[in-house]
Amino acid sequence: MKRKNKVLIMIILMFVAMVALKFTQSEESPDDWWLILVNEKHSVPKNYSPELTQLSNGIYIDSRIYPDLQKMFDDARSDGIYPVVSEGYRTYKQQKQMMTDKINSFINEGYSEKEAKKYAKDWVAEAGRSEHELGIALDINADPSYSSDDEVYNWLAVNACKYGFILRYPPNKEDITGIDYEPWHYRYVGTDTALEIYSRQITLEEYLS
Numbered sequence: 001m002k003r004k005n006k007v008l009i010m011i012i013l014m015f016v017a018m019v020a021l022k023f024t025q026s027e028e029s030p031d032d033w034w035l036i037l038v039n040e041k042h043s044v045p046k047n048y049s050p051e052l053t054q055l056s057n058g059i060y061i062d063s064r065i066y067p068d069l070q071k072m073f074d075d076a077r078s079d080g081i082y083p084v085v086s087e088g089y090r091t092y093k094q095q096k097q098m099m100t101d102k103i104n105s106f107i108n109e110g111y112s113e114k115e116a117k118k119y120a121k122d123w124v125a126e127a128g129r130s131e132h133e134l135g136i137a138l139d140i141n142a143d144p145s146y147s148s149d150d151e152v153y154n155w156l157a158v159n160a161c162k163y164g165f166i167l168r169y170p171p172n173k174e175d176i177t178g179i180d181y182e183p184w185h186y187r188y189v190g191t192d193t194a195l196e197i198y199s200r201q202i203t204l205e206e207y208l209s
């Protein structure tokens with residue numbers, strides 16, 4: 001092969017590799033990952049796979065929210081409040097299993113398969129439609145040796161926005177979020193967005209619309 005052709009092939013290969021890399025990156029981690037909307041109507045982006053950090057209790061979260069979470073928990077503790085993360089990142093497969101388990105528990109209670117599927121949806125998000133699959137949604141409860149859940153929820157309700165977290169499913173917003181009030185479920189949206197959502201008392205759906 002002529003030297004000129006070799007150089008040409010090299011250039012073409014490099015170009016293909018660059019395009020492929022760009023494509024993978026944009027699919028796996030959108031630039032505004034902290035604003036990705038996931039609910040009944042919006043699925044987790046295809047091939048979404050955040051880099052994860054494992055907490056001391058074994059739960060995984062998106063590494064990018066770890067510094068803000070750490071700071072929030074440190075400040076809570078200095079106020080005498082002891083939160084723990086009880087749920088973090090879940091894979092599609094784990095979410096699917098949660099749904100199967102919930103359906104089976106209703107069937108075991110005597111409901112028909114059709115009824116069980118219907119009721120399970122009130123409790124568990126379908127696979128691909130749970131914010132937990134993003135790794136930036138956390139269920140936060142109390143370390144029972146030191147705090148009550150209510151103490152933790154009350155502290156978070158007022159303070160979480162300063163660290164970029166919002167109460168994702170507030171009371172009286174079920175018609176917008178599609179989910180009942182969950183005082184333990186917090187979602188990272190970045191500090192600017194969290195402060196705005198908190199001060200306007202709106203949901204992520206309303207903020208993005």
Ligand SMILES: [Zn+2]
Pocket residue numbers: 087132137138139184185186
């Ligand atoms: Zn949750």
